Amino acid sequence: MKKTFVQFVSVGIVTVGVLAFISCSPKHIKVSGVQTPPAAVAVSTPTVASSTMTEASLRGGEFEEVPQLVSVYFNYDSSKLNSATRAILKKNAHYLKNHPDMDVSVTGNCDQRGTVEYNLALGQRRAKSVRSYYMLLGISGHRIATISYGKEKLVCTEMTESCWSKNRHADTLVREKIAAKSAASLTPASSSTTAPVPAPSPAAGQ
Numbered sequence: 001m002k003k004t005f006v007q008f009v010s011v012g013i014v015t016v017g018v019l020a021f022i023s024c025s026p027k028h029i030k031v032s033g034v035q036t037p038p039a040a041v042a043v044s045t046p047t048v049a050s051s052t053m054t055e056a057s058l059r060g061g062e063f064e065e066v067p068q069l070v071s072v073y074f075n076y077d078s079s080k081l082n083s084a085t086r087a088i089l090k091k092n093a094h095y096l097k098n099h100p101d102m103d104v105s106v107t108g109n110c111d112q113r114g115t116v117e118y119n120l121a122l123g124q125r126r127a128k129s130v131r132s133y134y135m136l137l138g139i140s141g142h143r144i145a146t147i148s149y150g151k152e153k154l155v156c157t158e159m160t161e162s163c164w165s166k167n168r169h170a171d172t173l174v175r176e177k178i179a180a181k182s183a184a185s186l187t188p189a190s191s192s193t194t195a196p197v198p199a200p201s202p203a204a205g206q
Contacts, residue, residue, distance in 0.1 A: 053141030055131075056103045063105040063173035068095045072130065074168045076111075079125035081133055089130060092172050093137040102174040104139070106130045108148040109171070111164035112157070116150060123148030130170045 069092050072085040081089070096104060108123030108130075127146035135141045156163035 053135070055141065056105075056143050056145040058105065058145050058147060061175050063103075063175045065171065065173055066095075068092075069172040069174065071169045071171045073165065074126055074170070076164070076168065077122065079108075079122065079129045081129055086133065089133050090137060093134055093139055096134070096139050096143075096172075096174075099174070101177050102143075103177050104134070104144045105173045105175075106134075106144060106146050107171045107173065108146070109153055109155075109167060109169050110151050111167040112151045112154060112159075113164070114151075119150035120148050123150045126168075126170045130172070 070088050072081070072088050074080070074085075075082075096102065106127040108125070108127035110119040110123050110126075114122075124146065127148055131141065131144045131146050134144055151167070154167050155169075156166045
């Protein structure tokens with residue numbers, strides 16, 4: 001009787017051990033009839049433009065606003081682009097592609113809450129987000145400079161959400177490329193035409 005009980009307990013322990021091993025073994029994913037480990041399943045990721053490309057220089061002349069380039073706005077404490085923002089930037093990019101002789105400056109701005117240092121960093125992230133999206137749309141990063149004004153250039157100074165939202169923006173400014181301007185200045189002016197000097201007539205009675 002005691003021997004039978006010991007055998008029963010031994011079988012029970014072995015069974016529990018086998019069940020525990022099965023339950024702890026890694027799950028497998030069946031792909032086309034083949035048992036494939038999860039690590040072998042490929043997952044596609046979207047391509048993101050590199051923001052490490054050298055930016056355009058801010059030196060050499062003032063950047064200006066043009067009506068064709070529309071500002072974009074951000075949520076509080078955010079530098080993410082939403083669908084409405086992307087739609088605006090696509091139209092801006094179309095204009096920039098049609099004007100390859102222009103350098104671009106993207107300025108990041110914030111509302112008046114928070115420290116100067118924090119808002120300067122946030123404004124820079126906003127400008128970088130716009131620049132990166134322009135690059136995804138085919139605009140060379142070498143044409144685009146970024147700068148943050150933080151909360152230095154407020155559009156509205158009231159302490160309300162409707163006012164704060166107006167200050168959370170990024171603007172796209174342009175100027176003529178320095179190289180194109182230099183080439184234009186080196187183009188020689190057209191010379192004025194002068195009447196030809198008549199050749200002297202031969203002397204008579206020699």
